[in-house]
Amino acid sequence: MAMDASDPLIRMEERRALLIPRPEMPYGWGYLSGPLNGHFLVSVDERRVRVQFRSGDKVVRAFEWQTPGHIVDTTVAAPPAPRTVTSGELAGAKVAALVFTAWRPAPSAALIYRPEQWAVQEVEAGVIVNGEPAGTARIKAAPYWAAFLRETRVPLPAEACKRLRPVNDVTLTNPGGAVFGVGSVRLEVTLADGSALSSAVCERFYFSAPQSGGENLAHAAYGWGLIPAALRESVALGEPLGPLSVRF
Known part of the structure; x- marks a missing residue:
């Protein structure tokens, strides 16, 4: 390449x-x-x-x-040198964002081949960081081959940045009862000195419904089938996803 x-x-x-x-x-x-x-x-x-x-x-x-x-x-390429960051440094971050990959099934197999319809199927999930609202994540439907492929970024407001710490609790709400999954969750920050830092990536994937509660069509169940059972967690439809522990 x-x-x-x-x-x-x-x-x-x-x-x-x-x-x-x-x-x-x-x-x-x-x-x-x-x-x-x-x-x-x-x-x-x-x-x-x-x-x-x-x-x-x-x-x-x-x-x-x-x-x-x-x-x-x-x-073997040497891994990047680990950096320890304090609560004070994180609380003084200039900007921060929640980043994750997502999957949301198209409502029918026919829409997989109609990209203009994917945005129509967008759902909104509330973002809560360390117990306080911190924005809204917009998750679009995508073809099965794009499951957990594209990143979704949610910029955090200044007040949420002030509450960041080495270990953070992140929750996604699902008031609309939509079916979706999120994975590779992490936080990115730009500290006061201008340096960029990313948290460790969450190892688990989270689904807004058990597979039996979703559609039975193959294209609609692809997200669950893609992730090994040992790495996925599901909640009852409409319940919040999390809290997820995100560590710097």
Whole structure:
């Protein structure tokens, strides 16, 4: 892929909840964007296979195997240095936003092929951060192949920023009794010194209804089926989702 030179190399786990079972994590890795002129170079020498993920001439990641299923990392990009942030720093944030991916089924299979109808099926979910209202999330219907793909961003008002802390409770209300799911929930802030910081990504996905309470059509049940049962939680239709614990 060819990316703009300004695009940072973002590890997948910094922006998305991973669906790979934990025992298999050592065998999987990925990046959400970048790098410039990113490509894979694969070389085979008899039974040994070497794979390099490159940015131009620079090797970003490399691994090899000789026995199927036994992968050895030979080059690993260093993870970003962890940063500890205090309650005072968070309370003084210039701006902040709640960010998540969402899924909402189209009301019929026919509408999957009519993009002009997706916005019509938009629902509103109230956002509560640390016990106080903090905005409204607008979630649009989307085709099944876009489930939990696009990010929804909800800017937080100044008063909500002042209540931020290292561990935050986030709740989404569902007064209209709509069927939807949210995942990869995180908070992003710009601190007083201008530095940007993102919380850890919530590992679990949350649904506004049990699967049995939703439509039985395959396109309408796709969201539940996509997420492993161990990573999803559901509430009764119309009940609030959460609180979700979002940690910096």
